[in-house]
Amino acid sequence: MKFLTTNFVKCSIKTCDATTESFPLKYTNCELIQSSQDFNPDFILSMLDRLDWSALVKVAQDLGNSALPPVKPEGEMLNDVNLLQDLHTLLLETCITEGEMTCQHCGHIYYIKNSIPNFLLPPHLA
Amino acid sequence: MSEDFTMDESLDPAQRELTYVHKVYNEIAEHFSDTRYKPWPVVTSFLQSRTSGSVGIDVGCGNGKYLGLREDLYMIGSDRSSGLIGCAKDLGKEVMVSDGLSLPHPNNRFDFAISIAVIHHFSTPERRTQAIAEILSKLRSGGEVLLYVWALEQEKSRRGYKEGDPQDVLVPWVLQKKVPKRVKQVQRRKGDPKPEPKTEEQLRIEAEEEEKRKEAAKDETKFRYYHLYQKGELEQNAEAAGGIVVSGGYERDNWYAIIRKP
Numbered sequence: 001m002k003f004l005t006t007n008f009v010k011c012s013i014k015t016c017d018a019t020t021e022s023f024p025l026k027y028t029n030c031e032l033i034q035s036s037q038d039f040n041p042d043f044i045l046s047m048l049d050r051l052d053w054s055a056l057v058k059v060a061q062d063l064g065n066s067a068l069p070p071v072k073p074e075g076e077m078l079n080d081v082n083l084l085q086d087l088h089t090l091l092l093e094t095c096i097t098e099g100e101m102t103c104q105h106c107g108h109i110y111y112i113k114n115s116i117p118n119f120l121l122p123p124h125l126a
Numbered sequence: 127m128s129e130d131f132t133m134d135e136s137l138d139p140a141q142r143e144l145t146y147v148h149k150v151y152n153e154i155a156e157h158f159s160d161t162r163y164k165p166w167p168v169v170t171s172f173l174q175s176r177t178s179g180s181v182g183i184d185v186g187c188g189n190g191k192y193l194g195l196r197e198d199l200y201m202i203g204s205d206r207s208s209g210l211i212g213c214a215k216d217l218g219k220e221v222m223v224s225d226g227l228s229l230p231h232p233n234n235r236f237d238f239a240i241s242i243a244v245i246h247h248f249s250t251p252e253r254r255t256q257a258i259a260e261i262l263s264k265l266r267s268g269g270e271v272l273l274y275v276w277a278l279e280q281e282k283s284r285r286g287y288k289e290g291d292p293q294d295v296l297v298p299w300v301l302q303k304k305v306p307k308r309v310k311q312v313q314r315r316k317g318d319p320k321p322e323p324k325t326e327e328q329l330r331i332e333a334e335e336e337e338k339r340k341e342a343a344k345d346e347t348k349f350r351y352y353h354l355y356q357k358g359e360l361e362q363n364a365e366a367a368g369g370i371v372v373s374g375g376y377e378r379d380n381w382y383a384i385i386r387k388p
Contacts, residue, residue: 005220
């Protein structure tokens with residue numbers, strides 16, 4: 001699972017929908033790999049537009065990266081190719097191959113195995 | 127088993143889908159995936175018309191053949207079948223295992239969605255409508271989803287379903303199996319002592335093994351549940367789910383519709 005995807009997944013339990021704690025999930029015991037991808041600055045700018053920045057910062061911290069600015073870069077900063085390159089590396093090239101994702105509202109744990117997150121619920125929670 | 131194989135009626139809708147959809151897709155995943163590589167034109171043109179940099183979901187993505195059709199979109203695929211998702215991952219797609227009625231995405235975040243040949247696997251009108259509502263809940267206001275379902279009206283197709291036929295059917299999938307190799311006989315070289323003649327017990331075991339081998343090689347038929355959509359029915363479900371019908375039509379034995387979130 002690409003790091004970018006962590007910005008687009010949450011707890012799948014319906015009763016957690018209305019809470020803000022079900023997103024982002026808390027990432028623990030994760031194994032990461034870097035997998036190189038072509039750098040497209042325009043694509044990163046579009047994604048930046050779509051990102052929930054505070055969720056991104058939280059998940060990056062879970063995974064041991066505290067280098068992100070606390071506020072979403074904007075204006076002049078977006079002309080900085082190095083910044084876009086760093087974001088490219090983080091969002092698209094960093095992949096979680098194994099790990100656990102915990103809902104901060106209900107405590108349910110979802111697993112990532114062989115790079116595939118599984119959000120199926122046991123029958124009593126579905 | 128023949129085509130008139132009947133469904134166990136005692137099952138509730140979720141169990142029915144587990145037995146006649148999820149389990150079957152896991153069993154046929156590899157074979158099914160091998161047959162799914164050609165994108166359908168309506169789906170391609172829907173994806174081609176998205177704005178560059180859009181973010182979308184493919185609900186029931188199977189082997190993920192529509193993910194990565196355009197490199198300037200970010201698409202996440204999900205499927206209930208871990209078998210099919212395994213195939214998608216092997217093809218390098220961004221995918222996850224999840225249930226169409228409990229999608230693991232934040233609401234109001236996505237620009238578009240597709241759900242191709244998926245909604246017809248839900249086994250009651252309520253669940254089909256709910257599945258569409260679940261997708262719509264993930265779209266931002268004005269976001270669009272392309273839905274694609276199997277049509278009842280397909281008289282010229284191989285299956286020949288037509289108006290007036292039952293709409294809830296089990297459709298066979300013939301699973302071709304790989305034949306296990308015969309155990310090689312040890313070759314006798316010149317000068318080797320003549321082997322002892324086989325005992326009756328040995329012959330019996332060999333005959334049994336041969337029988338097992340033949341049995342394993344037989345094609346197996348699996349049955350998948352489908353609700354065959356009548357003209358106008360997909361639009362009805364989509365409106366009941368709170369969507370606005372933008373356009374729709376018929377292509378190759380299927381009904382499709384583009385639905386907008388208000």
